[in-house]
Amino acid sequence: MNLESLMLVALLLPLVGAAGISLAGSKPNLRETVTLTTAGVLAFTVWSLVPPVLAGARPRLEVTTLFDGLAITFQVEPLGMLFAALASSLWIVNSIYSIGYMRGNGEKHQTRFYIAFAVAIFAALGVAFAGNLLTLFIFYEILTISTYPLVSHKGDAATVRSARVYLGLLLATSIGLLLPAVIWTYVQAGTLDFTPGGILDGTGPLALGVLLACFAFGTAKAGLMPVHRWLPAAMVAPTPVSALLHAVAVVKAGVFTILKVVIYIFGVETLAESGAQQWLVWIASGTIVLASLIAMTKDNLKARLAYSTVSQLSYIVLGAALATASGVIGATMHIVTHAAGKITLFFCAGAIYTALHKTLVSELSGVGRTMPFTFAAFTIAALSIIGLPPFAGAWSKWFLVLGALEAGELLAVAVLMLSSLLNIIYLLQIPLLAFFREPAPGDEFRGVREAPLPSLLAIGITSLLCLVLFFAAEPLYQWARLLPSG
Known part of the structure; x- marks a missing residue:
């Protein structure tokens, strides 16, 4: 199997797992076996990509062109590979933990929990493998929406209120700041592809600074103050979800996005020279x-x-x-x-x-x-x-x-x-x-x-x-x- 096919399999596995979990929902032992099996196969698939990527391979997969040269594109490079390997590996551990926690506390709607978790991992891998800013933005939003059922899992009024703060703040910042930053970047550079050294050469320090602010605060998953309130609000979720939010996918998607934008959109050297x-x-x-x-x-x-x-x-x-x-x-x-x-x-x-x-x-x-x-x-x-x-x-x-x-x-x-x-x-x-x-x-x-x-x-x-x-x-x-x- 070539590297592009491996990347596609890795992206689709969590969705296949989510379907399997749904079908096995009435049989808890089978449901959890499907979860663990999917997580294990995913980690094996993702880690199979690591040696060639670290050796210099950059597998690229263009799914569809939307308009004016903009496409849903996936490409693996070392930073994305690191995030994908981390998320897929910790999914196994978190699933093992979840079995003890969910059963030990007699949690309701466990099938829905495992399905939403699998979809969130799918979204995290989409962020990790995104080949351009447009693809990253789409999967960033999918990650926000797919984790809402997890945060609101308990279903009581206080939990739902806190979950709405979580969803509202993340969507407001991404649509109000991150999306305009993506559009501005495209207008400025004529491309949204992640490129070593960046794509914003010739942009003035003031414009760079303002654009960086839109990315930094628009990516509220990174938790910068004052757009951090969603994170304490999300603590109403069950502990396995808190682990997903804080260690496996959500906040790591935030800081990953900022780090990737600094390296591949602005360029470290460009930022250092401008002081922006x-x-x-x-x-x-x-x-x-x-x-x-x-x-x-x-x-x-x-x-x-x-x-x-x-x-x-x-x-x-x-x-x-x-x-x-x-x-x-x-x-x-x-x-x-x-x-x-x-x-x-x-x-x-x-x-x-x-x-x-x-x-x-x-x-x-x-x-x-x-x-x-x-x-x-x-x-x-x-x-x-x-x-x-x-x-x-x-x-x-x-x-x-x-x-x-x-x-x-x-x-x-x-x-x-x-x-x-x-x-x-x-x-x-x-x-x-x-x-x-x-x-x-x-x-x-x-x-x-x-x-x-x-x-x-x-x-x-x-x-x-x-x-x-x-x-x-x-x-x-x-x-x-x-x-x-x-």
């Missing part, structure tokens, strides 16, 4: 610090993790805005290292809810003795998010600091250091309470009470990944180096 991205360095830095400060005030565990995600996403935006080789490498690596750490943290939050029905940080005193495995994994993931060795996040933060130094942005260096200190305060407080505080009156649980085994298996895999990615970071680094950054 300087404001984005300040906005990303402000988001990093402010979101961390807000996270410190949140007693609800998922809300605290949500604002942590807002902060961590801006690390990636900051890396792109620095417009240096090390900044791009750090941003690319952080897509992966943050995914491993944050999906573990959300898995742990869901495990705590499933086993003990606790949602507040203030309720976790002494709980580590009841759920030692879960809180050990939480600690590993927290240390990775903080950026301490020997955990994966240390490498991405290291290259982000190098990128800031290369750009002469000492403020950005200070922000990265301050953020790590704030991470320590609001993340490590949780395992410290769980392991070293006495349980609250009435919470003296006897013995170990962990979440169901499938959930624990998923937590074990992702927490181990936080370690493996530190000691085996060289392949990820070499992958990131393939991106054009100057």
Whole structure:
């Protein structure tokens, strides 16, 4: 099978899986077998593309021409390949976790949940493999719409209100800012194709800066303040959905879009020479610090993790805005290292809810003795998010600091250091309470009470990944180096 066919199979597999899940909906065991099988075959197919793409192949598939030379086109390059490999691989782990969580909590509409999840993965792969801005925009919107049923899964009035905030803000920003940015780019450059070095040569600094603002705030999935409110609102969703939003597809589609636009539409060198991205360095830095400060005030565990995600996403935006080789490498690596750490943290939050029905940080005193495995994994993931060795996040933060130094942005260096200190305060407080505080009156649980085994298996895999990615970071680094950054 040639590379173009493999790419097409990878795109269609989630939809085939969604159809299979629908047909098997009345038989839970078969339904979940179809989900896991589809996820496994998809990951195998996507990873089959990795060696040739890293060796220089750029398979391209034009589906249909719409008008005036604009076409729905797919093309695989290293950054898109990384996003696709991450999303397809984590779908397996998230599906394993979902089996334990959905059954353990007796969730309703499980078939609808698995179908919507498969369609969301399809949309994420469409974003990853997009060969031009038009294709990326279409699949970006499909991803927004397909995740709405997941966010509104519980169906109560409060959940539906929050889901409408999620949908409304993402659609408003994409239609009001991202779409005009796409049109403006086409008028300016005469093409929407992703091109190494960019397509906006000759555009003035002011126009570049305004256009970059339309992309940055129009891509609200990246979580830049003040267009971040959809993310805390989405915390009403079941924990596997939160993991999808924060680690697997949605927010990663946002920061992936910004990084890809900086590299292949603006061009890193063009931005660096114009200085048009300087404001984005300040906005990303402000988001990093402010979101961390807000996270410190949140007693609800998922809300605290949500604002942590807002902060961590801006690390990636900051890396792109620095417009240096090390900044791009750090941003690319952080897509992966943050995914491993944050999906573990959300898995742990869901495990705590499933086993003990606790949602507040203030309720976790002494709980580590009841759920030692879960809180050990939480600690590993927290240390990775903080950026301490020997955990994966240390490498991405290291290259982000190098990128800031290369750009002469000492403020950005200070922000990265301050953020790590704030991470320590609001993340490590949780395992410290769980392991070293006495349980609250009435919470003296006897013995170990962990979440169901499938959930624990998923937590074990992702927490181990936080370690493996530190000691085996060289392949990820070499992958990131393939991106054009100057």
